[in-house]
Amino acid sequence: MTDAPLVLRxxxxxxxxxxxxxxPQVARVAKETLLVHHASGSVICREGEPALHWIGVxxxxxxxxxVSAEGRSTTFIGVSSGGWLGExxxxxxxxxxxxxxxxxxxxxxxxxxxxxxxxxETSLTFNHFLVHQLNARxxxxxxxxxxxxxxxxxxxxxxxxxxxxxxxxxxQAPNVLKISHEELARLCGLSRxxxxxxxxxxxxxxxxxxxxxxxxxxxxxxLHAFARSGELHTDSSPxxxxxxxxx
DNA sequence: TCATTAAACGCGT
DNA sequence: ACGCGTTTAATGA
Numbered sequence: 001m002t003d004a005p006l007v008l009r010x011x012x013x014x015x016x017x018x019x020x021x022x023x024p025q026v027a028r029v030a031k032e033t034l035l036v037h038h039a040s041g042s043v044i045c046r047e048g049e050p051a052l053h054w055i056g057v058x059x060x061x062x063x064x065x066x067v068s069a070e071g072r073s074t075t076f077i078g079v080s081s082g083g084w085l086g087e088x089x090x091x092x093x094x095x096x097x098x099x100x101x102x103x104x105x106x107x108x109x110x111x112x113x114x115x116x117x118x119x120x121e122t123s124l125t126f127n128h129f130l131v132h133q134l135n136a137r138x139x140x141x142x143x144x145x146x147x148x149x150x151x152x153x154x155x156x157x158x159x160x161x162x163x164x165x166x167x168x169x170x171x172q173a174p175n176v177l178k179i180s181h182e183e184l185a186r187l188c189g190l191s192r193x194x195x196x197x198x199x200x201x202x203x204x205x206x207x208x209x210x211x212x213x214x215x216x217x218x219x220x221x222x223l224h225a226f227a228r229s230g231e232l233h234t235d236s237s238p239x240x241x242x243x244x245x246x247x
Numbered sequence: 248t249c250a251t252t253a254a255a256c257g258c259g260t
Numbered sequence: 261a262c263g264c265g266t267t268t269a270a271t272g273a
Contacts, residue, residue: 155273182264192264192267212264213262213264
């Protein structure tokens with residue numbers, strides 16, 4: 001087992017839910033939270049396992065997915081640095097319904113069930129955070145369903161990409177995503193071909209720039225706007241003139 | 248018939 | 261070894 005660098009422990013306590021806790025609560029979280037490293041592709045928790053931890057992505061990226069009996073798999077969400085997940089099973093005291101897998105080398109925080117429950121029962125701040133997070137995630141899923149039903153595939157990809165940059169759910173997500181077209185396609189529920197075509201359209205619209213295995217988001221706000229409206233303004237469009245005064 | 252898909256192939260990093 | 265464009269063969273609208 002590798003020891004986590006000190007800077008990661010510090011980052012844990014900078015999490016939005018941890019920042020405003022009282023001193024003794026912070027101390028207990030710091031003492032009881034585990035920091036573990038997961039290599040890309042390794043399973044952080046399995047479907048059907050008892051849920052014993054709340055999961056934080058301190059550095060890296062994970063996906064939440066499921067595999068059907070026939071072996072077909074799909075990804076529900078990706079969670080970037082600064083994101084927290086897995087509270088659903090803890091709150092319901094259920095086994096894990098989904099699998100959590102590291103999409104790249106990641107440092108993962110594991111808050112024990114007992115610690116999580118104690119915060120849930122004693123901290124109003126913590127409860128506010130949970131409500132906020134559940135609300136944000138619900139909004140994200142509604143956006144996915146909406147785009148899936150009434151938008152183009154390009155908009156669907158934008159919604160899924162924007163989801164990785166949700167300021168509430170993954171506050172520290174870097175603008176440079178190390179993710180393959182194949183994984184992004186799984187995340188969007190699209191084929192690799194279609195996801196690739198959509199990414200090129202987003203690139204032409206100057207919302208993203210692609211490199212080998214990397215998607216760099218150039219304009220997070222524009223990506224969110226497109227994800228919301230489904231309206232894509234390419235740079236050839238008159239609506240997007242040069243030399244706008246920018247703040 | 249046309250579009251879409253997963254798998255295979257091949258080139259480049 | 262992996263990422264990604266392309267080809268191919270099967271499937272379905």
